Amino acid sequence: MSIRSSKITNPVVTEELAGNANGGKTRPRERIVSAACTLFRENGIRATGVEAIAEAADTNKMTLYRHFGSKDELICEALxxxxxxxxxxxxxxxxxxxxxxxxxxxxxxxxxxxxxxxxxxxxxxxxxxxxxxxxxxxxxxxxxxxxxxxxxxxxxxxxxxxxxxxxxxxxxxxxxxxxxxxxxxxxxxxxxxxxxxxxxxxxxxxxxx
Amino acid sequence: MSIRSSKITNPVVTEELAGNANGGKTRPRERIVSAACTLFRENGIRATGVEAIAEAADTNKMTLYRHFGSKDELICEALxxxxxxxxxxxxxxxxxxxxxxxxxxxxxxxxxxxxxxxxxxxxxxxxxxxxxxxxxxxxxxxxxxxxxxxxxxxxxxxxxxxxxxxxxxxxxxxxxxxxxxxxxxxxxxxxxxxxxxxxxxxxxxxxxx
DNA sequence: TACATTTGTTACCGATCGGTCACGTCGATG
DNA sequence: CATCGACGTGACCGATCGGTAACAAATGTA
Structure with a gap:
C-alpha cells in the first residue's frame, strides 16, 4: 500500500538504459531492495529473514546473495x-x-x-x-x-x-x-x-x- | 548504573518473609528480571538470548524457565x-x-x-x-x-x-x-x-x- | 534425621538463521 | 549455432535460537 507509491518513482524510470522491454517487470535487484524495505518496515529488520525477502521479491536467496554480499549490506542498501x-x-x-x-x-x-x-x-x-x-x-x-x-x-x-x-x-x-x-x-x-x-x-x- | 537504583527498591524489601539471610544475594527471579532489563536495553530484545540472560543473572536457563513460562512472558515481566x-x-x-x-x-x-x-x-x-x-x-x-x-x-x-x-x-x-x-x-x-x-x-x- | 522445595548441570530437541555449492535454465549477443 | 552472463533450484553447512528431560546438589522446614 505504501510501497506502491514508491514503486512507480524508482525502477521504471531508471531502467531505460538496460533496455529491459518485458511487461513492466523490474530487475531482481530493485525488487529485492523494495521487498526488503517493505518487510523491514512491517516486521522489523532482525525478524525478517533473507529467504522471506527473496520470496517477496519473487526470486530466490542465491540471486539475492549474488547482488548483496551480506544481509547487512542489503540493510544499508534498503536504507x-x-x-x-x-x-x-x-x-x-x-x-x-x-x-x-x-x-x-x-x-x-x-x-x-x-x-x-x-x-x-x-x-x-x-x-x-x-x-x-x-x-x-x-x-x-x-x-x-x-x-x-x-x-x-x-x-x-x-x-x-x-x-x-x-x-x-x-x-x-x-x-x-x-x-x-x-x-x-x-x-x-x-x-x-x-x-x-x-x-x-x-x-x-x-x-x- | 541505572539498574543499581532499582535493585535497592525491589528485592530486599519484599524478601523478608522468605528469610533468606545469605550475604545480600537476591533470589534468582529478581536477578533474571534485572538482567533481562539490562540486556534488553543494551542489546535489544530479539538480539538477547535467554541463555545470555540466565548467565548474566548468575543462574541457568532451566531455572529461568521454572520462573517464566516463555521468553515472551519474561519480556512482559521485564517491562x-x-x-x-x-x-x-x-x-x-x-x-x-x-x-x-x-x-x-x-x-x-x-x-x-x-x-x-x-x-x-x-x-x-x-x-x-x-x-x-x-x-x-x-x-x-x-x-x-x-x-x-x-x-x-x-x-x-x-x-x-x-x-x-x-x-x-x-x-x-x-x-x-x-x-x-x-x-x-x-x-x-x-x-x-x-x-x-x-x-x-x-x-x-x-x-x- | 527425614522430607519437600528450589537450584544447578548437562545433554538434547526441532526449528530457523545467514550463507554457500553445484548444477540446470534462460535470453541476449556474436 | 555457439557462447556467455544473469537467473532459478534444491540441497546443504555450521551456528544459534527457544524450550525440555533427567538427574544431582543444595536448601529450608518439620
Missing part, C-alpha cells in the same frame, strides 16, 4: 533507498511551493501529519537505529548521514520561513515528528501523535520573528 | 519492572516538590534532559514497541498501559502547573521527550535532543495561562 524517497519528498515539497516559503513549512507539517495517519510503523531510519544496537553496524553511518541531511533541509526551510531561531525550530519540529512517530507505535493513534499538527503550529508561532 | 521504576520516578518527583507544582514541571524537564545525557538507548518501552511488531504480542498491552498511566500523570502535572491546555502541553512534552530519545539513537547526542530542554521551556511558555 539508502528510503533515503532516496525522503529526497524525493523534499524535492516535491519545494516544487509544489516554489515561492511561498511560509506555506511550504505549513505544508511540511500537514504532509507529515498525514503520514502519521497511514504509516503506523514510524520512521524506518529511526527504527533501524533502535533495532541495530551494535554501534559499529554499517547501517548507522547511513542513518546518521540521512538524518543530518534532513536536518539541514529542515533548518533551511525554517530559515526561509522567517523563523527567529531556525535551528531551534528545526530541532523542535524534528523532535515532535520523531516523537509522534514512535508514540504512534507505543501509544497508538489516539496517543500524543494525535496533536502533532497543533504542537507544530504552536512551535512555529513561538519562534516567529 | 513491568521498568514500569515500576517509572512509578518510582514520579513518586520521587512529587515528594521532592510537594508544594510548588510549577517547579515540579520544570524539574521534570530537567530530570528528563539529564536522562538523555547518560542513557543513550532511549525509552525501553518505546524500543520494545518498535521492535516487537507482532500486534498480538502480550508486551503491547503492558506498553500501552504504562504509556497511558504516564500520560495521565503528565497531564495532571501540566494542569497543576496552571497550563491553559494541559492535554496539549502534556502531549507536546511527551512527543518532545519521545522524539529526543529516539533521535538520540538515530542522530547522536549532538542532534535534535541537544535542545530538548529549550524546546520544552518554549512549549510551557506557549501554553501558559
Amino acid at each position: 539508502k533507498c528510503i533515503s532516496d524517497r525522503h529526497a524525493a519528498f523534499w524535492e516535491k515539497l519545494t516544487a509544489d511551493f516554489p515561492d511561498d516559503s511560509q506555506a511550504r513549512l505549513l505544508a511540511w507539517v500537514e504532509l507529515r501529519a498525514a503520514s502519521l495517519v497511514d504509516e503506523p510503523h514510524g520512521c524506518d531510519l529511526s527504527n533501524a537505529a533502535v533495532e541495530l544496537k551494535e554501534t559499529d553496524h554499517p547501517a548507522h553511518a547511513v542513518i546518521e548521514q540521512v538524518k543530518a541531511a534532513q536536518h539541514r533541509r529542515l533548518v533551511a526551510l525554517c530559515a526561509d520561513a522567517g523563523s527567529r531561531d531556525p535551528d531551534l525550530l528545526a530541532n523542535t519540529l524534528a523532535m515532535l515528528l520523531e516523537g509522534a512517530r514512535v508514540s504512534r507505535c507505543a501509544s497508538g493513534a489516539e496517543g500524543p501523535c494525535r496533536q502533532f499538527s497543533r504542537a507544530c503550529h504552536a512551535a512555529i508561532a513561538a519562534f516567529r520573528n | 513491568k519492572c521498568i514500569s515500576d521504576r517509572h512509578a518510582a520516578f514520579w513518586e520521587k518527583l512529587t515528594a521532592d516538590f510537594p508544594d510548588d507544582s510549577q517547579a515540579r514541571l520544570l524539574a521534570w524537564v530537567e530530570l528528563r534532559a539529564a536522562s538523555l545525557v547518560d542513557e543513550p538507548h532511549g525509552c525501553d518501552l518505546s524500543n520494545a514497541a518498535v521492535e516487537l511488531k507482532e500486534t498480538d504480542h502480550p508486551a503491547h498491552a503492558v506498553i500501552e498501559q504504562v504509556k497511558a498511566a504516564q500520560h495521565r500523570r503528565l497531564v495532571a502535572l501540566c494542569a497543576d502547573a496552571g497550563s491553559r491546555d494541559p492535554d496539549l502541553l502534556a502531549n507536546t512534552l511527551a512527543m518532545l521527550l519521545e522524539g529526543a530519545r529516539v533521535s538520540r539513537c538515530a542522530s547522536g547526542a549532538e542532534g535534535p535532543c541537544r535542545q530538548f530542554s529549550r524546546a520544552c521551556h518554549a512549549a510551557i511558555a506557549a501554553f501558559r495561562n
